[in-house]
Amino acid sequence: MNIVNKLTVRHLKQNKRRTLVTIIGVIISVAMVTAVATLGVSFMDLMQRQTIASEGEWHVLYKDVNKEQLKAIKNDEETKKVVLSRDRGYALLEGGQNESKPYLFIKEYNAQGFKQFPIELSKGRMPKASNEVVLSEHITSNAKVEYKIGDKLTLEVGQRTMPGVSDHVFGQEDPLQLEDEKTSESVTNKTTKSYTVVGFINRPTWEATWAPGYTVISYVDENTIGANDPVNATVVLKKVNSSLYDHAKDLAKQNKIGVPKFNNELLRYYGVTNNDNLNSMLFSLSAIIMAVIIIGSISLIYNAFAISVSERSRHLGMLASVGATKRQKRNSVFFEGIIIGVISIPIGIICGLLGIGVTFWSINSVIQGALGVTEKLTVVVTPLSILIACAISMVTIVISTYLPAIKASRISAIDAIRLTTEVKLTGKAVKTSKFVRKFFGIEAEIGLKNLKRNKRKYQATVFSLVISIVLFLTVSFFTSNMKKSLVLSQDRISYDISVSSGNLTEKDFRLLKSFSSLEDVTESSVVRELNMNTWINEASLADELQKMVKQDKNMLENGKFSYSVQIDALNEENLKAYAKEIGADYKELTNRDHMTGIVIDTIPYEDTTTGKYVEGKAIHMEAGQSIDLNFNYEDSKNETLINKVKIVALTDQMPMGISPAGIGGINIIVSEKGMEQLLNEKLHSYVQTSLYLKSKDPMKTQEEIEEIKESKMYVHNVYQGRQQEEQMIMLMSVFTYGFIALISAISIANIFNTISTSISLRKREFAMLKSVGMTPKGFNKMINYESIFYGIKSLLYGLPISIAVMYLIYRALMNSFSYGFTLPWISMIYVVAAVFVIVGSAMLYSSSKVKKENIVDTLKQENI
Known part of the structure; x- marks a missing residue:
């Protein structure tokens, strides 16, 4: 380690408070990036598991394939697993008591299908031959006949059709067809089938409550597949990416298979969709939100390093006076960034993961109790998400230290020791309106002159406030509009x-x-x-x-x-x-x-x-x-x-x-x-x-x-369908309020960090004011007016920028939705009130410590 780096380390140790504030600022920034990345991955993982638990795991469905076509599907390089299935048809339920559910619905799977789809065996075993079946347990409770394992069933199995609608065969998704309060459909093309009951299953989650048939599952034997008796091939892919759509269509075209069907309900939670509008919306939103997060992180870290360099000006000037080159002074700041990063990034990642873990632990019981969700939110940590968090954090530290480092390299020895670069006074620079003194008093004028005199620190604080305003309003607008978009895409079913x-x-x-x-x-x-x-x-x-x-x-x-x-x-x-x-x-x-x-x-x-x-x-x-x-x-x-x-x-x-x-x-x-x-x-x-x-x-x-x-x-x-919609809205709400809480905490920490550090660096200035006769009451008034000036200036910049970003998010959402652009007035009112409360609190908290300082000792003090 060279001498300049050793001096940098010693300086960090001597100024422990300032170093600690900088480290905490970087930790918060890294924790935010980590939490957001982990939240996104965990949320997608939950929805994947929930969809698989309720609907089964599959990606592409090829309908009505013969043996040769099935062979081509199995041999495809992208195929991982193949499930064979067939809707054998409907048979009247003997002794059925539910008039809206008069049938047995026979569905066949191969052995792989029993694993890939949520079929829960309650008694007996799964079928191993085409003449064996398992029955849904709720058949017994709705029929006069009581079935037992070993019973023989002889069923007339056919298709549900309706007179005058010869081309359409009704399936499980179609409720019983009625006309004048009487059943208007019938089972045709019947074939006699004999089965042995080998077990019972719980009611399948995919069987809708309005489905006209009770589920009966049998076994499909691959050897029975023929030209007149095809099967459906449901494929689980090795890799899930956006190319699967074109690949599946090409495979179907080459082998003369009908148009494949995709499990879009599951694929969307892998971040894959064939909807161009939806792709554009997701890409635009991701870019905007990540830009806002990165800018917020950079501002937090930049302020910490900018204030650090401002305070180290005399130290850097002394280095220059004993021969330090521009490069050495610049590298001194970069080295400080490396030390801060090495300490802060691992801690920040751990804090981000712990924070998300505690959040998930606290909300899981609420979600499961309110909605009956079977899966739990768990913290999913992927190497990619950690690498992204590390990369973004390192990039933000590099960007945040670059400008202060360039500034440090340009400080001359004489200017730095005399601090002439920090405060450049001209009459025009600190001139204030007569209106301020006349209506608000000498304290307001001094406060405004202080801000003008310390322009860089003032701008850093205002910039921090502006970023905080933009972060809060942007995330609030984004999440509320995502909820609105989700509600728009639902059926508005409000009953069970x-x-x-x-x-x-x-x-x-x-x-x-x-x-x-x-x-x-x-x-x-x-x-x-x-x-x-x-x-x-x-x-x-x-x-x-x-x-x-x-x-x-x-x-x-x-x-x-x-x-x-x-x-x-x-x-x-x-x-x-x-x-x-x-x-x-x-x-x-x-x-x-x-x-x-x-x-x-x-x-x-x-x-x-x-x-x-x-x-x-x-x-x-x-x-x-x-x-x-x-x-x-x-x-x-x-x-x-x-x-x-x-x-x-x-x-x-x-x-x-x-x-x-x-x-x-x-x-x-x-x-x-x-x-x-x-x-x-x-x-x-x-x-x-x-x-x-x-x-x-x-x-x-x-x-x-x-x-x-x-x-x-x-x-x-309609409970099951509505439950899924409410589950989406509930999870969206968790995402919304969790993210807003995170952003709020970061914004407050950002403001307190900037203002408290700025006030600490002005101890000597305040001591000088007291030494020339400023009373405690006058000092408080000055601090209050400074808080008001900070708040007004930050709102004048923050609100217009927030509105511009909100409009960009709105335009991105309009790729898939269409509704009017409305400003979140309530959130904006909260922000206005919060800015003055937080700035005032930070100023009062910081100034309360300054009041206790001895005037003479403070004027002598070199390090804060």
């Missing part, structure tokens, strides 16, 4: 179970309402629905329709466009709560003189041309206007005007159970009295009545309803 029926008798209606009193039900809503039509003027059409109409005027009839209208009547209790929530007049909604309603005028939908998720106006109308309600009876060729509904309010909020009508349609929420005003004898038979329930145990509640419901009532359990 729906029970629906056509025209009900009074007895049936009482029975339907009684389900609201079941033990686990937490919330309920009775909705009566009637679908009607109306004609809307061109000027009032949705924006998308207006574009279409401009291109093709033939879409209009007499200058108007036909809209579908979904009239939804809420019961008194739910309507009162809904009206209060959106600020509508409940009394006006129950007006007996004329029919009134609330129009849902803003809805989310997927644009079919661009593939974007859009939030837009369903209709352009105002409160007080009326809408004609027409109905087309089956025995009439023309529409009949039934009534008019006056708009009481317009909103974008949906009541529980109501789904958006989509573009070209509107939802109108009315009272039960309003619905009665609309109905006549004929229309009563067209009303659909539904009960929507939220339950603590949806599966149990469904079973209770099934036991007591009437035959014409249909139960639809």
Whole structure:
């Protein structure tokens, strides 16, 4: 180690406080980068494991392949595992008691399929031959026949078809087809199959509650594959990357296989997608967020080193006076950066990992309790994430030390010893407005002159505050908009179970309402629905329709466009709560003189041309206007005007159970009295009545309803699908608030670090002010005014820069979504308040230590 480096080490030891502050600043920066990288990797890992646990692990599906095609798939260099499967078909369940689930659904897998898909054996063993099956346990609880291991089953297995729809074969994703409250489908192309029951499995997670068949799993023998009896080949790949899409399509084309299907639900959590818009969005967002994080890290470390060099000016000048070259002085700063980095980077990485670990430990129970998630958030540390954290940290230290090092190399011996480069005074430089002294007093003027006199330290502090403001607002805006985008892409299902029926008798209606009193039900809503039509003027059409109409005027009839209208009547209790929530007049909604309603005028939908998720106006109308309600009876060729509904309010909020009508349609929420005003004898038979329930145990509640419901009532359990959507939103919320908490902590640490160090370096200055007669009260006023000047200046720069970055993030999100740009006003108000509170606290905390210093000792002091 050369003499200059030895002196650098000695100087660091002598100025322990300043060295410690610098090390802590770098540790916080490294911990932030590590935490963000680890959070991203861990979050993706959780979603991968959760998707595999519920849906199985696979990447590409080739449907209906023969032996030769299967051989080509197996021999492909990218193939790791191949699962063979086949939907053998449906057979009627003997003694079935659930009218909406009358079938057994026979699905076949090879041995690998039993490993790759979440099939949980509860009794017996898995099938080993094509004439063996395992049954789902919940079959026994829903059928009069009790099955046991060793039972022989003879089934007529076929396909679900519907008269008049000969080309379409219905699958498990299609609910039972009904018409006039009766089953309108049948099982055709039957083949007699004999099976032996060899075991029982838990209900598969992929079996939707509305699926018409109970799952029965058999074995597919590769030797039975023929031209007329193909199988589906589900492939697990060796490497998951963006090239898999083109590779799979090329393989299918070369071997004359149909278009492959991709497991996009799982692949997206590997960061792989074939959606160009989504790719652009993810790339843009990643670039913006990483840029913000790196700039924040650089600012934190740069401030520490800039203040360090400022304080070391005299030390560096002394080195120059005894012959140190520019290169040696520059390398002295770089060497200091290396020492700080060697100490701080490992500690920062450990702190980042520990912080994320504690966060995950504290939120796992909340997530599992609230949503029933089977997988846990675990800290996933990959060599790549650690290397990225180290690389970013080292780059930020190099960048942060570069400018101070260049500055250090240029300091001359005389200037450094006299500190003439630190404070350059001219009358113009420290000139203040007469307004400041007149209205705020001499203390404010001195405070402002202090800031002007110590311009570099003042700018460093303001820069730190600006970065903190930008970090907080940017992350807050990013995460809130990601949540909004996620909600836009969901179906807005806000209930667990729906029970629906056509025209009900009074007895049936009482029975339907009684389900609201079941033990686990937490919330309920009775909705009566009637679908009607109306004609809307061109000027009032949705924006998308207006574009279409401009291109093709033939879409209009007499200058108007036909809209579908979904009239939804809420019961008194739910309507009162809904009206209060959106600020509508409940009394006006129950007006007996004329029919009134609330129009849902803003809805989310997927644009079919661009593939974007859009939030837009369903209709352009105002409160007080009326809408004609027409109905087309089956025995009439023309529409009949039934009534008019006056708009009481317009909103974008949906009541529980109501789904958006989509573009070209509107939802109108009315009272039960309003619905009665609309109905006549004929229309009563067209009303659909539904009960929507939220339950603590949806599966149990469904079973209770099934036991007591009437035959014409249909139960639809959407809990599993909705649970997955809520899980995504919940995890997004964890990411949001965790990241905001992290950024807030870093911002506060950044500000305290900068201000406290700056105040410490001004001890001699404050001692001089006290020596010429400044009172403690005057000193406090000066410090307070300095805090205000810091806050105002940082907000003047920070807010516009934040808005610009937020707009860039908004433009990136618009690659996949479409909604208006809105500023996060609440977050901005928080920031304004926080800036003054944090700056004031930092100034008071730092100045409180300065007050205790002896004036004479401080004026003599060389090292801080």
